[in-house]
Amino acid sequence: MLLSFRFANHRSFRDEQQLNLTPAYHHGDEPGPAVRVVGIFGANASGKSNCLHALSFMRHLVLFSDREVEPGLGIAREPFRMTAESLEDPSHYVVDLDLGGVRHTYGFAVNNDGVVEEWLYHYPRKRRRRVFERNDNSYAWGEDSGQRVLLERIAEVTAPTALFLSTVARFAHGVPGETGEEPLHSVYRWFQEVRSREHPGFRPGNISPLPWPQDDVSGHTVIELLRAADVGIIDVVTTTSATLDEPVEGILSSDAGRSMLSRVRQVSERALRKRLRFAHQGPAGAVLFDLSEESTGTQQLLRLAIEAAEVLSRGGTMCVDEIDASLHPLLTAKLVGLFQSPASNPHHSQLIFTSHDAALLGTIDTEEILRRDEIWFTEKDSDGASTLYPLTDFKPRKEGENRQRRYLNGNYGAVPDLSTYLFEQALATRERVDDETTD
DSSP: OEEEEEEESBTTBOSOEEEEOSOSSOSSSSOOSOOSEEEEEEOTTSSHHHHHHHHHHHHHHHHHTTTSOOTTOOOOOOOOOSSHHHHHSOEEEEEEEEETTEEEEEEEEEOSSSEEEEEEEEOGGGSOEEEEEEETTEEEEOTTOOOHHHHHHHHHTOOTTSOHHHHHHHHOSOOOOTTSOOHHHHHHHHHHTEEEEOSOOOOTTOOOOOOOOSSHHHHHHHHHHHHHHTSSEEEEEEEEOOOOSSOHHHHHHSOTTSOHHHHHHHHHHHHTOEEEEEEEEETTEEEEEEGGGSOHHHHHHHHHHHHHHHHHHHOOEEEESSGGGTSOHHHHHHHHHHHHOTTTOTTOOEEEEEEOOGGGGSEETTEESSOGGGEEEEEEOTTSOEEEEEGGGSOOOTTOOOHHHHHHTTTTOOSOOOOHHHHHHHHHHHHHHHHHHHO
């Protein structure tokens, strides 16, 4: 699970920021497990999406930097652009993880030319052990790194623009540590299990098949979310399609480099492709609709529900940008509740989302949707630099705290500074232009 994420010099964030998922309130000396849900709120262009983008960028480099090596092209990063120094300064990314009850810290720094630094530590028996440290192309190994000769060989073939962690995952099948763990591969697998869903740029007519969950529990979770959303869907039916998306001749004649057996197998798979149909209750009984016949909002909801059900079932971290663009506040509260509940979230999966919807800061049936340590804000200063900070920086009011009202009143910051005067001036200018055009 993710304990914290630190980053610096990424898009609108100039200085180092930390998204800390360690619970702020706990009993006893030791804090409990990391929080399962984090909601990030703020004005438009305040940096909410950039915070998730920083984690997505880190994940992309971990998974693909060894495959996207192009000599002389460097790394396509996005530093803070408002100062000349930031364009040259490295960008930093660090995650603290709890993997199997052992803390791991992995991070790296990159500039336009390549990887400047990279490191991995783990903490068996709560004492820090170095797995490796990298400074440009120089490496230092921990005493318990295991298979040191293999690691050194992999380091020799690691490109300046590739992360060592990526290269290890590609070439090594197991690098056990002293305690029998595999810190390198465990960290890599965590990044594999991160799901990032950016702001839905859905385009009608470009509908890809939905990967319906394989296990019954995940499928049931999706159906329950659909019913809770009140979009009219009462059930989801899987049918076998006997039609093809393209003529058989086109498939058999395409890609001459493949064997005929492979092309015939593709025809068979497409001919037997399973597709989803959605049951709506009509006066004479249930009526089935195809995905293309559902509304744009329902299609977005379906994809989000399926991804959430998979993460809840298998474990991992799910990041959703502008969750209110796909979900009604009541449905978002339902999804948040699924991640917060140990019963529906036995693998301690985590949900990190951004939103403009202040209703999520309030309550439903007197129950808080989000706890204080699950709420974060972003705000941009006059220099164009964003800051990330938690609600726990503000003391709660003794007589009760209406977070929704206080947020909208600007008590926590992170709200747009709207100018009524500028709006009126803009309208007056438009009226003058319209009058001159009419004359």
